[in-house]
Amino acid sequence: MRYCILGTTRALRDDGTAVPLGGARLRALLTVLALRPGRTVPAGVLVDEVWDGDPPADAAGALQALVGRARRALGRSAVESVEGGYRLAAPPDAVDLHRFERLAGEGSRALEEGDAAHALALLEEALALWQGPALADLPDRAATASRWEARRLDARRAGLGALLALGRAGEALPELAVLCDAHPLDEPLQVLRITALRDAGRPAEALAAYEEVRTLLDDRLGTAPGPALRALHTELLHQEPATPPAPGSAHRPAPGRPPAVGAGLPPAAPAPAPPGNLRARLTSFVGRDSDIAALRDDLGRSRLVTLLGPGGAGKTRLSQETAEAAAEGWPDGVWLAELAPVDDPDSVPEAVLSALGARETVLRGAGAEELRATDRTGADPLVRLTEYCAPRRMLLLLDNCEHVIGAAAALADRLLAHCPQLTVLATSREPLGVPGEFVRPVDPLPDPMA
Template sequence: MRYGILGTTQAHTDDGRPVAVGGARLRALLAALALHPGRGHASGTLIDLVWADEPPADAPGALQALVARLRRALGAGAVESVAGGYRLNARPDDVDLHRFQRLADEGERSLADGDPVKAAALLDDALALWRGPALSDLPGHEALVARLDARHLGARRVRLAAAVALGDPAGALPELAELCADHPLDEPLQALRLRALRAAGRPAEALAAYEDVRTALADRLGTDPGPELRALHAELLGGGGAGPC
C-alpha cells in the first residue's frame, strides 16, 4: 500500500488503484500515522491529532472504533496495535512525504557531484509527488508544514539549477522570476536567477535584478546582499556577463 499526505490524504494499492479512505476523521488518523510509518503512536497523541480541542467523551473508545474503520478500508494488517497505541504497517518509502525527502536529497547530492542529468530526473520524481498543501487533512502542524514548504522550495530551486547547468537557462527563467517575486528575500534563489540571466546572455537584466534585490533587502531587513550576490554583481560589472554559471 502507498500513502499520500502531500496534499489531501490518499491511499493506493501497490499497482496504483485508489483506496477510499473515508471522512475527515479517518483521513486525519491516517495522516497522523503516516507521518512516522512503522513507528508506534500513543493513543493520547493520536486523539489530540485527530480531535484537537474537541475530543469525544469516550476518546479511547472513539479512537478504537476509528482504527477499526481504517482497517476495514485499508486491510486488516495496515494498522497494527502496539503497546499503548497504534502504528501504520508501512516503510518510509511507502509514504510520499518520505519518498519526496529521499529523492530530493539524492537529487541535491547528484547536482553537487556534477551530474545534473541525474539530479534533474530525481528532482522531477520528487516534485511530482506534491499535489497541494502538505498535511492538508491534519491541522495543528503549522511549524512542520512551514518546514516542508521550505524543503519544497529548496527542491524546486535545485531543479532549476540543474536546468541551468544542462544549458537551458532561458527555460528556467520564467519559473525563477515567479519564485523570486514570491520570495524576494531568498538570496540563494535570487543568486540563481542572476546566474540564469547571465548564462542566457542577459547581463543588463541581471544587473537590474541585483538592484531590485539590494533594495528589497535594505528596505525590509536593513541589510546588504550577502557574499554570493555581491560576488555575482562584481562579476557582472567586470564583464563576466556571458560567462558560465
C-alpha cells in the same frame, strides 16, 4: 499499499486504484500514522492531533472505533496495535512524503557531486509527488507542514540549479520569476535568477534585478546583499561583451566560463529554440490517443477549451501532450502557467506574466518591445499581460484553475476579448463559466492502461 499525504490524504492499492476514505477524521488518522510509518504513535498523540485538542468524552473508545474503520478500509494488517498506541505497517518509501525526502536528498547530493542530469531527474521525480499542500487533512497542520514546504522549496532551488548547470537557463527563468516574487528576500533564489538572466544573454536585466534585490534588502532589513550576490554583481560589471574573433585568432571564451571543446574555432550559430516553456516529460504517455485527437479538434473550433475532471484524472498531462503535438499551429508559442502555487487571486495576472517570461516587458508601438526593471507601481499586470498577448498567435495553458477559479475566469475572459489570436486551454475541477467556453470532461484511465 501506498500512502499520499502531499495533498489530500489518499491510500492507493498496488494497481494504482484508490481506497475510499470517507470522513475527515479517518483521513486525519491516516495522515498522523503516515507521518511516522513503521513507528508507534501513542494513543494520546493520535487523539490530540485527530481531534485538534478537543477530544470526545470517551476518547479511547472513539479512537478504537476510528482505527476499526481504517482497518476495514485498508485491511486489518495495515494498522497494527502496539503497547500504548498504533502504527502504520508500511516502509517509509510507501509514503509519498518520505519518498520525496529520499529522492530530494539524493538529487541534492548528485548536484553537489557534479552530476546535474541525474540530479534533475531525481528532483523532478520528487517534486512530481506533490499534489497539493502538505498534510492537507491534518486539522492543525501549520507547524509540521511549514517544515515540509520549506523542504519543497529547497528541492525546487536545487532543481533550478541543475537546469542552470545543464545550460538550460531559459527554461528556469519563468519558475524563478514566480519563486522570487513569492520569496523576495531569499538570496539563494535571487542568485539563481540573476545567474539565469546572465546565462540567457540578458546582462542588463541581470544588473537591474540585482539593484532591485539590493534596494529591497536595504529597505526591509537594513542589510547589504551577501557574498554570493556581491560576487555575481562584480562578475556582471566586469563581463566583457562578446566580439567576433579577429581573423586567424583563437576564440576566447567568456570570463569565468570553461572553454568549450574546439574553442579554437568560432562557435556555430545556435539553432533558434522553439517558443514556449513546456518541459520534456520523463515518462511515456499511453491510452489517450483518442482524447488528444478530440482535443485538437476542440482547439480548432473554440478559443477557450476547459479540461474538466477530478484531481488525478490526468488533465495536466493531457493538456501538455496535446499542446506539444499541435504546437505548429501557434507560431508565437505554447506557454504553461501553473496556478496551483498562487495563493492570492490578485496575483494571477502577474503569475501568467512570469510564466510567459514577460514580467518585465512592456509592449510599445506596433510590435516593438521595450524592457524595463519591474516597477511595482507601474501599469496594472492585467493591462501589461493583455498588451503582451494582443499581437501574438499563441496557446496559453492555464493549469489547476480551481485554486483561483474566479480570477482565472476573469483573466481568460479579458484576454480572449482583447487578444484575437490567443487560444486558452484550461484544466480545472469546475468550469470557468466564460462565454464561448467548451468543456471537455476527463475521466481517469480505465484498466488495464492505468
